[in-house]
Amino acid sequence: xxxxxxxxxxxxxxxxxxxxxxxxxxxxxxxxxxxxxxxxxxxxxxxxxxxxxxxxxxxxxxxxxxxxxxxxxxxxxxxxxxxx
Numbered sequence: 001x002x003x004x005x006x007x008x009x010x011x012x013x014x015x016x017x018x019x020x021x022x023x024x025x026x027x028x029x030x031x032x033x034x035x036x037x038x039x040x041x042x043x044x045x046x047x048x049x050x051x052x053x054x055x056x057x058x059x060x061x062x063x064x065x066x067x068x069x070x071x072x073x074x075x076x077x078x079x080x081x082x083x084x
Contacts, residue, residue: 013042
C-alpha cells in the first residue's frame with residue numbers, strides 16, 4: 001500500500017459547548033487549539049450540539065423562539081392591494 005494514500009489519524013477531543021462534556025476520539029480533523037489530556041496532545045474541536053445535549057438523545061423538549069417569523073413572512077410576501 002502507498003504511504004501517502006492514507007490520511008493521518010489525530011487525537012481529537014470534541015468539546016460540547018452547552019454541557020462542557022468532552023469526547024475523546026481519533027479523527028483526521030485538526031484545529032488551532034490543542035490541549036494535553038492524560039499525557040497526550042489532543043486537538044480541541046468545539047461543537048454546539050452533541051449526543052449529550054441534543055433533545056433527541058436527552059428526551060427533553062426545547063422551545064425555539066419563533067415569535068415574529070410568521071409576521072415577517074407575511075410582510076415579505078404580502079401583495080400590495082390596489083385601491084379603487
